[in-house]
Amino acid sequence: MSGEGNEPQAIRKLQPGKLVIASHNAGKVREIAALLEGRGLDVISAGDLDLPEPEETGTTFVMNAELKARAAADLSGLPALADDSGLCVDALGGDPGIFSARWGGENKDFNHAMGLVEDKLAAQPDAPRDAHFVCALALAWPDGHVEWFEGRVDGTLVWPPRGTKGHGYDPVFLPIGYDITFGEMDEPAKNEISHRGDAFRQMVAAVF
Structure with a gap:
Protein backbone atom coordinates (compact mmCIF):
# COMPACT_ATOMS: atom_id res chain seq x y z
CA MET A 1 0.00 0.00 0.00
CA SER A 2 1.37 3.35 -0.93
CA GLY A 3 0.54 6.83 0.28
CA GLU A 4 0.07 7.72 -3.38
CA GLY A 5 -2.51 5.02 -4.08
CA ASN A 6 -2.03 1.53 -5.50
CA GLU A 7 -0.59 2.37 -8.94
CA PRO A 8 3.02 1.10 -9.05
CA GLN A 9 4.24 4.05 -11.12
CA ALA A 10 3.21 6.44 -8.33
CA ILE A 11 5.71 4.92 -5.90
CA ARG A 12 8.92 6.87 -5.39
CA LYS A 13 12.13 4.83 -5.30
CA LEU A 14 14.52 5.15 -2.36
CA GLN A 15 18.06 5.97 -3.47
CA PRO A 16 21.21 4.65 -1.70
CA GLY A 17 22.53 6.94 1.03
CA LYS A 18 21.61 8.01 4.53
CA LEU A 19 18.27 6.95 5.99
CA VAL A 20 17.00 8.01 9.40
CA ILE A 21 15.14 5.39 11.44
CA ALA A 22 12.64 7.52 13.35
CA SER A 23 12.89 5.61 16.62
CA HIS A 24 14.66 5.79 19.98
CA ASN A 25 13.97 2.08 20.65
CA ALA A 26 17.34 0.31 20.26
CA GLY A 27 15.74 -3.12 19.74
CA LYS A 28 13.47 -1.83 17.01
CA VAL A 29 16.32 0.09 15.30
CA ARG A 30 18.49 -3.06 15.30
CA GLU A 31 15.66 -5.14 13.80
CA ILE A 32 14.96 -2.57 11.07
CA ALA A 33 18.66 -2.19 10.23
CA ALA A 34 18.90 -5.98 9.78
CA LEU A 35 15.90 -5.95 7.42
CA LEU A 36 17.53 -3.19 5.32
CA GLU A 37 20.97 -4.81 5.15
CA GLY A 38 22.54 -4.93 1.68
CA ARG A 39 20.37 -2.11 0.29
CA GLY A 40 23.14 0.48 0.10
CA LEU A 41 21.73 2.50 2.98
CA ASP A 42 23.65 4.23 5.76
CA VAL A 43 21.16 3.75 8.58
CA ILE A 44 21.16 6.19 11.51
CA SER A 45 18.58 6.45 14.28
CA ALA A 46 16.65 9.46 15.51
CA GLY A 47 18.32 8.82 18.86
CA ASP A 48 21.79 9.10 17.28
CA LEU A 49 20.78 12.50 15.88
CA ASP A 50 19.20 13.65 19.17
CA LEU A 51 15.90 14.27 17.39
CA PRO A 52 12.94 14.78 19.73
CA GLU A 53 10.22 12.14 19.86
CA PRO A 54 7.02 13.68 18.49
CA GLU A 55 3.79 13.16 20.39
CA GLU A 56 1.87 10.29 18.79
CA THR A 57 -1.54 11.87 18.33
CA GLY A 58 -2.74 9.65 15.46
CA THR A 59 -5.68 7.28 15.84
CA THR A 60 -4.20 4.51 13.66
CA PHE A 61 -0.82 2.82 13.28
CA VAL A 62 -0.40 4.39 9.82
CA MET A 63 -1.14 7.90 11.08
CA ASN A 64 1.39 7.61 13.91
CA ALA A 65 4.07 6.13 11.62
CA GLU A 66 3.57 8.97 9.13
CA LEU A 67 3.68 11.58 11.89
CA LYS A 68 7.03 10.24 13.15
CA ALA A 69 8.54 9.85 9.67
CA ARG A 70 7.56 13.37 8.58
CA ALA A 71 8.98 14.88 11.77
CA ALA A 72 12.33 13.07 11.37
CA ALA A 73 12.60 13.94 7.67
CA ASP A 74 11.79 17.61 8.35
CA LEU A 75 14.34 17.93 11.17
CA SER A 76 17.15 15.91 9.56
CA GLY A 77 16.75 16.92 5.92
CA LEU A 78 17.07 13.22 5.04
CA PRO A 79 14.64 10.47 4.05
CA ALA A 80 13.19 8.93 7.22
CA LEU A 81 11.52 5.61 7.95
CA ALA A 82 9.16 5.22 10.89
CA ASP A 83 7.45 2.15 12.22
CA ASP A 84 4.38 2.19 14.41
CA SER A 85 3.50 -1.23 15.67
CA GLY A 86 1.56 -2.85 18.44
CA LEU A 87 -0.26 -5.81 19.88
CA CYS A 88 -4.01 -6.12 19.36
CA VAL A 89 -5.83 -8.57 21.64
CA ASP A 90 -9.23 -9.72 20.40
CA ALA A 91 -10.79 -10.18 23.84
CA LEU A 92 -9.68 -6.67 24.85
CA GLY A 93 -11.39 -5.03 21.90
CA GLY A 94 -8.09 -4.61 20.05
CA ASP A 95 -6.22 -3.10 23.01
CA PRO A 96 -3.48 -2.19 23.69
CA GLY A 97 -3.24 -1.44 19.95
CA ILE A 98 -1.74 1.96 19.17
CA PHE A 99 -1.16 2.42 22.90
CA SER A 100 1.04 -0.71 23.18
CA ALA A 101 4.16 1.18 24.32
CA ARG A 102 2.14 3.45 26.61
CA TRP A 103 0.81 0.46 28.55
CA GLY A 104 4.38 0.15 29.81
CA GLY A 105 4.15 3.52 31.55
CA GLU A 106 6.62 6.39 31.38
CA ASN A 107 9.59 4.01 31.35
CA LYS A 108 8.05 1.80 28.63
CA ASP A 109 8.41 -1.22 30.90
CA PHE A 110 7.10 -4.08 28.79
CA ASN A 111 7.18 -6.54 31.69
CA HIS A 112 4.58 -4.28 33.29
CA ALA A 113 2.67 -4.00 30.00
CA MET A 114 2.59 -7.79 29.50
CA GLY A 115 1.40 -8.22 33.08
CA LEU A 116 -1.36 -5.70 32.50
CA VAL A 117 -2.58 -7.57 29.42
CA GLU A 118 -2.53 -10.84 31.35
CA ASP A 119 -4.44 -9.33 34.30
CA LYS A 120 -7.17 -8.12 31.96
CA LEU A 121 -7.39 -11.52 30.27
CA ALA A 122 -7.43 -13.33 33.63
CA ALA A 123 -10.52 -11.30 34.51
CA GLN A 124 -12.23 -13.02 31.53
CA PRO A 125 -11.23 -16.69 32.08
CA ASP A 126 -13.32 -17.97 29.17
CA ALA A 127 -12.13 -15.33 26.71
CA PRO A 128 -10.07 -16.46 23.68
CA ARG A 129 -6.39 -15.56 23.78
CA ASP A 130 -6.20 -14.68 20.09
CA ALA A 131 -4.05 -11.67 19.22
CA HIS A 132 -2.18 -10.14 16.31
CA PRO A 171 7.84 -13.17 25.00
CA VAL A 172 4.05 -13.68 25.28
CA PHE A 173 3.23 -13.93 21.55
CA LEU A 174 3.00 -17.40 20.01
CA PRO A 175 2.60 -17.12 16.22
CA ILE A 176 0.13 -19.52 14.56
CA GLY A 177 1.81 -22.77 13.52
CA TYR A 178 4.77 -22.42 15.91
CA ASP A 179 5.51 -23.79 19.38
CA ILE A 180 7.96 -21.05 20.38
CA THR A 181 7.24 -17.40 21.09
CA PHE A 182 8.78 -14.45 19.29
CA GLY A 183 10.84 -14.03 22.47
CA GLU A 184 12.39 -17.48 21.91
CA MET A 185 12.94 -17.03 18.17
CA ASP A 186 16.18 -16.00 16.51
CA GLU A 187 15.87 -12.68 14.68
CA PRO A 188 16.18 -14.06 11.10
CA ALA A 189 13.45 -16.65 11.77
CA LYS A 190 11.21 -14.02 13.35
CA ASN A 191 11.72 -11.62 10.44
CA GLU A 192 10.52 -14.33 8.04
CA ILE A 193 7.03 -14.35 9.58
CA SER A 194 6.66 -11.17 11.63
CA HIS A 195 4.38 -8.19 11.06
CA ARG A 196 7.50 -6.05 10.55
CA GLY A 197 8.95 -8.54 8.07
CA ASP A 198 5.64 -8.54 6.17
CA ALA A 199 5.56 -4.74 5.94
CA PHE A 200 9.23 -4.61 4.93
CA ARG A 201 8.78 -7.12 2.12
CA GLN A 202 6.02 -4.91 0.73
CA MET A 203 8.22 -1.83 1.05
CA VAL A 204 11.31 -3.45 -0.50
CA ALA A 205 9.26 -4.65 -3.48
CA ALA A 206 7.91 -1.14 -3.98
CA VAL A 207 10.75 1.31 -3.34
CA PHE A 208 13.99 -0.49 -4.26
Missing part, protein backbone atom coordinates in the same frame (compact mmCIF):
# COMPACT_ATOMS: atom_id res chain seq x y z
CA PHE A 133 0.68 -7.75 15.80
CA VAL A 134 0.40 -4.89 13.30
CA CYS A 135 3.28 -2.93 11.82
CA ALA A 136 2.78 0.23 9.77
CA LEU A 137 5.79 1.68 7.97
CA ALA A 138 5.93 5.24 6.69
CA LEU A 139 8.79 6.40 4.46
CA ALA A 140 8.99 10.19 4.24
CA TRP A 141 11.18 12.55 2.24
CA PRO A 142 12.08 16.12 3.28
CA ASP A 143 9.84 17.50 0.50
CA GLY A 144 6.78 15.96 2.21
CA HIS A 145 6.30 12.90 0.01
CA VAL A 146 5.26 9.79 2.00
CA GLU A 147 4.80 6.12 1.14
CA TRP A 148 3.29 3.67 3.63
CA PHE A 149 2.92 -0.09 4.06
CA GLU A 150 1.18 -2.29 6.65
CA GLY A 151 1.93 -5.85 7.80
CA ARG A 152 0.30 -8.27 10.21
CA VAL A 153 0.94 -11.60 11.97
CA ASP A 154 -1.64 -13.62 13.92
CA GLY A 155 -1.14 -15.76 17.01
CA THR A 156 -2.17 -16.42 20.60
CA LEU A 157 -0.91 -15.18 23.96
CA VAL A 158 0.92 -17.37 26.47
CA TRP A 159 1.71 -16.85 30.15
CA PRO A 160 4.22 -16.67 31.75
CA PRO A 161 6.49 -14.87 29.23
CA ARG A 162 8.95 -17.12 27.40
CA GLY A 163 12.33 -16.13 25.98
CA THR A 164 14.65 -13.16 26.22
CA LYS A 165 15.09 -12.42 22.51
CA GLY A 166 13.19 -9.75 20.62
CA HIS A 167 11.57 -6.83 22.43
CA GLY A 168 8.22 -5.48 23.53
CA TYR A 169 5.48 -8.12 23.83
CA ASP A 170 7.49 -10.79 21.99
